[in-house]
Amino acid sequence: MSDEAFVRLQDAIISGELPPGERLRDYELAERLGTSKTPIRHALDRLADNGLVEMQRNRYTRVAPIDLNRVRNAVDLFGDIWIGSVRHVLPVIQDDDVSYLVELADDMATAVNSRDVIGFGAALRGAATGFARIEGNAARATVIERLGPQIRRFSQHSKDVFDWAAVGDVVASIRDALEERDAVKIRAVLVTLFDEVLPSIIDRAEAEGLAGTTAE
Template structure:
């Protein structure tokens, strides 16, 4: 399903940003592909202004690069940048877990378990986008309960750099192992074991180092 389709008229800059970001993450807008505000505005059913604003934010995020009077294009996937983003995002998730676990409710744990069920089903079906969305939903429970706005903002900004690579290499990253690690995380959360939950979270995010080992760029 195309992510570049006409959008509603509320919060146009944010809506354009999310649509373009998601199109880059899933590869609909491919690495190195030129992006033009006129064409994107037409595809999204928007004026050029919110699209220009969205592209400026995507430049800051490292997903788009521009050279004045020359080009604006989707960046290539730089695995060094992915590793750096992974280190930051992983640290934020560890902090979120350490902070949130003592405050989790039974409903929060049930929400995490439901997300992992969706994750496992998506992996079995080979539905990469659904699996990554479910993975985000599981970890987002801890981020939400943590309540730290700086943690939330940092994760939101740098996670798309990681997800771009995962979209392309998802089948090779041991997704079934991830489902098992999620179960360990959920069990630790359910018993209030902060140390175990934080350790499992660290393991989950450190797996990105293995994913990018020996690779400089991904087309």
């Protein structure tokens, strides 16, 4: 039950159904989700570990504000992990692995074409995790999964300033490099994505006040 509560609350926070600053009362959440307070408390502890809620001792729990510095750090680490997988995977990659990764790149392209920011975030996470799985590195996959909610929540709140043209160019280049099995090109494209494209979206969101606000 705590796993189900965690997933449902995480999804509500990422989507904005539970906005930054929203007070979270365990008895209200238990009634809303049709469970007891114990699974809710366990779920809130996990959400706090992931930086999605803030727990004030002897006071209250609330949805955490979007911390742009934390988002920047998550983007940096996400990129480092993915690039690290590329170094290990490309020298030994097999035909079926290439086909699998190209399909994941196509999922990203589909999300870009439909301007589906949540779909793009899920596809991006899927592609990075795909490399980690081929590498056989469960630790990388675990960290990617942990970083995902912070990035997805930011993306949902900042979708109005998302640079779809730049992101689309990167996705097309990733697909081409995969088909060419060109590790140097893939790493270069990922550096562009994580050092330039995504940070510029974060900067634009900050400048326009589209993230980092809290509800009173």
